[in-house]
Amino acid sequence: RRAGKLPGRQDWSSWPHYQAAAAGFRGYWYPVCYSSQLTGxxxxxxxxxxxxxxxxxxxxxxxxxxxxxxxxxxxxxxxxxxxxxxxxxxxxxxxxxxxxxxxxxxxxxxxxxxxxxxxxxxxxVAERLGMVWVFVGDGEDAPPIDEQLPEELVGNAAVVGSRIQPRIGNWRFACENGYDEGHAKYLHRTSLWRLFKAMPVWNETRIVQRGRWIYRVQDKQYWTADFPGLGKWDNQSWFKLKPPKQTSNIGNTGSHREVNPVIAAQEFPGFASVSMPGVLRIAYPTFIHYEFYVPVDAENHLYVGVMADFRKGWRTLPFYLKYLGFVRWLFHGQFSAQDKWMVEVTDAPPERLYRPDESLLKWRKLAEDVTEERTERLKADGFEPAGPPV
Ligand code: FES
The missing domain is CATH 2.102.10.10 (Rieske [2Fe-2S] iron-sulphur domain)
Known part of the structure; x- marks a missing residue:
C-alpha cells in the first residue's frame, strides 16, 4: 500500500516552486489579525x-x-x-x-x-471567522475568499475559537510539522491533550487526494510495538487510555460514538488533511481544528489555530466552556507549543527522510503541481508571476 521507495537525501530542489517559496506562495488569501484589532x-x-x-x-x-x-x-x-x-x-x-x-x-x-x-x-481584503484576510497576488483579481476557505466553513453555522501567534521559523517547516505523521505520536506523547485523545505507536498510512486536499488515511493502527533486542513500547506510559474503536475514517474517535452531522456529511477520507497555501485540517468527530501557516517572511510565520464546532443557538454555550476551560490551554497552548519549539529548531535541508515522511513528500508535490498550474495560467493571461523556479 505504500507508494514506492522514498528518495534518499533531499534538498528541496525536486520541488523548485516549493523551494522558491521561502517567503510564501502568492495568489492566496491569508488571515493576518482579528477583525476586532483593526480600527481607524x-x-x-x-x-x-x-x-x-x-x-x-x-x-x-x-x-x-x-x-x-x-x-x-x-x-x-x-x-x-x-x-x-x-x-x-x-x-x-x-x-x-x-x-x-x-x-x-x-x-x-x-x-x-x-x-x-x-x-x-x-x-x-476580506473578513471571515472574525479575522482580517489579505490577498497577495501577482496583479490578477483575487478569487472569492470562500473558494479558498475549507468548504465546510462556508454555509454552515459554526462556533469558533481561535488563536493567532507570531512564531519564529519558516512557514514551510510549520506546515510540514502540522501534517507530519510521526510527530503526533512521539513529540506529542507528553502533551496533556493526549489525556483526551489516545495515540497509537505507529500507523500504516496512505495519502490520498480528493479535490484540493490531500488526506492521511490510517489503514491500520498499532498500539504497542516490540522492537527486537530493545523491548516493548506502547506510547501510553504515564496514563492509560483505552485505544478507541476505529468507527470511521475520522481518527481518534475517543469516547464519541456520534459524528457531528456537518462533519459526517463531508465524508473525509482521513483524519488529517492539508491544502494550499498551507492549511491543515484535523477532523475530530465533534469539531474540526484548522491551522493556517501564514508566511510573514522567510524566517517568521503567523500561527493561526482555529477550532470550529458546528452548532448553533444555545448549543454553542458548552463550546465556550470547553474551549475557554481547557481546549485553549491544552491544545492551542501546550500541545501547540511543542510544535512551535520543533519549527524553531528544525534545520534547513539536506534531510534524510523515512517511511512516514511520505506525507511531507505528497504535500510538497501538491504545492509544486498547484503552483505550476497557476504559473502557466497567469502567463497565459499576460501576468508575470513572481518567484520563478530556480
Ligand atoms: Fe513625503 Fe510621504 S509624504 S515621505
Missing amino acids: KPKQITLLGEKIVLIRDDGTAYALKDRCPHRGVPLSEGNQQFPGTISCPYHGWTFDLATGELKAVITDGPESPICGKVTQPTYE
Missing part, C-alpha cells in the same frame, strides 16, 4: 515579506503597500486627515484607501499637479 488607527503587518498598512474606515477594512512613494516613509506611521483616505506623516501625501490614488498633497495645496499621477498599490 493604521496597523502595519508583514505578509510574504511585504510591508502592508491596514486600516478600517467606516466599517470597511483596507490594505495598501506600507511605503510612501515620495520618500519611503511607512504610511502606517500616518493617520486619517480626510474620510476614506490615509495621509503620510512626513509631507501629507494623501491616498484613497480603496483605489490607492493620490488624492491630495497637503503641503502642496489643493491644486497640486502630482495628484492623480501617483497610485499606491492596494491589496484586496
Whole structure:
C-alpha cells in the first residue's frame, strides 16, 4: 500500500516552486489579525515579506503597500486627515484607501499637479471567522475568499475559537510539522491533550487526494510495538487510555460514538488533511481544528489555530466552556507549543527522510503541481508571476 521507495537525501530542489517559496506562495488569501484589532488607527503587518498598512474606515477594512512613494516613509506611521483616505506623516501625501490614488498633497495645496499621477498599490481584503484576510497576488483579481476557505466553513453555522501567534521559523517547516505523521505520536506523547485523545505507536498510512486536499488515511493502527533486542513500547506510559474503536475514517474517535452531522456529511477520507497555501485540517468527530501557516517572511510565520464546532443557538454555550476551560490551554497552548519549539529548531535541508515522511513528500508535490498550474495560467493571461523556479 505504500507508494514506492522514498528518495534518499533531499534538498528541496525536486520541488523548485516549493523551494522558491521561502517567503510564501502568492495568489492566496491569508488571515493576518482579528477583525476586532483593526480600527481607524493604521496597523502595519508583514505578509510574504511585504510591508502592508491596514486600516478600517467606516466599517470597511483596507490594505495598501506600507511605503510612501515620495520618500519611503511607512504610511502606517500616518493617520486619517480626510474620510476614506490615509495621509503620510512626513509631507501629507494623501491616498484613497480603496483605489490607492493620490488624492491630495497637503503641503502642496489643493491644486497640486502630482495628484492623480501617483497610485499606491492596494491589496484586496476580506473578513471571515472574525479575522482580517489579505490577498497577495501577482496583479490578477483575487478569487472569492470562500473558494479558498475549507468548504465546510462556508454555509454552515459554526462556533469558533481561535488563536493567532507570531512564531519564529519558516512557514514551510510549520506546515510540514502540522501534517507530519510521526510527530503526533512521539513529540506529542507528553502533551496533556493526549489525556483526551489516545495515540497509537505507529500507523500504516496512505495519502490520498480528493479535490484540493490531500488526506492521511490510517489503514491500520498499532498500539504497542516490540522492537527486537530493545523491548516493548506502547506510547501510553504515564496514563492509560483505552485505544478507541476505529468507527470511521475520522481518527481518534475517543469516547464519541456520534459524528457531528456537518462533519459526517463531508465524508473525509482521513483524519488529517492539508491544502494550499498551507492549511491543515484535523477532523475530530465533534469539531474540526484548522491551522493556517501564514508566511510573514522567510524566517517568521503567523500561527493561526482555529477550532470550529458546528452548532448553533444555545448549543454553542458548552463550546465556550470547553474551549475557554481547557481546549485553549491544552491544545492551542501546550500541545501547540511543542510544535512551535520543533519549527524553531528544525534545520534547513539536506534531510534524510523515512517511511512516514511520505506525507511531507505528497504535500510538497501538491504545492509544486498547484503552483505550476497557476504559473502557466497567469502567463497565459499576460501576468508575470513572481518567484520563478530556480
Ligand atoms: Fe510621504 Fe513625503 S515621505 S509624504
